[in-house]
Amino acid sequence: MQKNQILLKFTFGICFLISCLFLSAQPLHHTNQNLPCVNKNYNLLAHVAVDSSGRTPIYSTDELDSMIVKLNDFFSPICVSFTLCEFNIMENDYSLGRVVSEPITKEDQLLELKTRFALRRRINIFFLDYIISEDCGLSNFEGILTTNDAIIYTETDCRDDIAEQVAHHLGHTFGLLNTHDPETIELVDGSNCTTTGDLICDTPADPFGQGISNATAEEQELIAQGLLVTRFSSQDCEFIYEIKDPNGEYYQPDMGNIMSAYPCKCGFTKGQYRLMAETILKSNIRHF
Numbered sequence: 216m217q218k219n220q221i222l223l224k225f226t227f228g229i230c231f232l233i234s235c236l237f238l239s240a241q242p243l244h245h246t247n248q249n250l251p252c253v254n255k256n257y258n259l260l261a262h263v264a265v266d267s268s269g270r271t272p273i274y275s276t277d278e279l280d281s282m283i284v285k286l287n288d289f290f291s292p293i294c295v296s297f298t299l300c301e302f303n304i305m306e307n308d309y310s311l312g313r314v315v316s317e318p319i320t321k322e323d324q325l326l327e328l329k330t331r332f333a334l335r336r337r338i339n340i341f342f343l344d345y346i347i348s349e350d351c352g353l354s355n356f357e358g359i360l361t362t363n364d365a366i367i368y369t370e371t372d373c374r375d376d377i378a379e380q381v382a383h384h385l386g387h388t389f390g391l392l393n394t395h396d397p398e399t400i401e402l403v404d405g406s407n408c409t410t411t412g413d414l415i416c417d418t419p420a421d422p423f424g425q426g427i428s429n430a431t432a433e434e435q436e437l438i439a440q441g442l443l444v445t446r447f448s449s450q451d452c453e454f455i456y457e458i459k460d461p462n463g464e465y466y467q468p469d470m471g472n473i474m475s476a477y478p479c480k481c482g483f484t485k486g487q488y489r490l491m492a493e494t495i496l497k498s499n500i501r502h503f
């Protein structure tokens with residue numbers, strides 16, 4: 216291992232530890248105690264867009280290698296690892312990396328990328344520049360259970376770094392939902408955790424994306440006077456939202472949870488690892 220790789224690993228290790236210690240009300244897990252070890256290595260196929268000026272790939276192989284190091288760290292508690300097996304540059308066509316709704320729809324453009332470049336029974340990741348009306352890419356829920364839908368599209372237009380963005384979408388691919396679900400209201404005391412939010416009980420209630428219409432009349436009044444904070448997080452990943460849940464309790468989501476929408480991603484919970492392991496064991500996507 217070269218010196219700079221050691222340094223990178225070391226620096227990352229420290230950041231990882233510090234950010235998780237500060238961001239997690241609940242413990243995010245980094246050991247494999249009491250977790251199933253599925254022992255799988257997935258060969259990722261990377262399809263990388265080129266930039267508009269130099270027609271060079273928007274990520275280098277070195278950058279994607281560093282991404283793999285971080286991914287392997289995130290998924291090691293259930294003995295899942297990744298290898299970059301193909302680095303396919305989508306050459307000479309910058310428009311492939313910018314998914315807008317003209318001249319064909321976003322869905323058709325994404326489908327075209329998949330049909331042209333993706334291999335079945337593999338995890339394919341498209342590294343794109345921009346996808347219209349998406350926030351940090353997209354992927355298919357339980358994609359690993361299908362033969363040709365283990366597809367992840369990322370975009371550079373995202374506050375997460377590329378490893379965090381891909382880890383989030385691998386979470387969806389392996390059967391996880393976002394920690395927040397604006398359609399349901401999960402209570403802070405956890406009493407409805409099996410039917411709301413992400414349906415996982417060791418991820419605390421996360422109100423991200425909920426409208427202020429859920430606030431009480433008293434809270435609405437304070438919001439109108441500018442006395443309650445309705446933003447969810449500060450620049451430095453502090454949770455600042457002041458609307459309480461229907462029981463009058465303050466939310467305390469895991470800002471560091473990889474399946475959250477906060478740009479502070481650093482780990483999964485045990486419940487999330489268990490569900491991913493279960494989904495992976497049900498799949499027959501090729502692995503080595």
Ligand SMILES: [Zn+2]
Nearest residue numbers: 383387392393
């Ligand atoms: Zn998501």
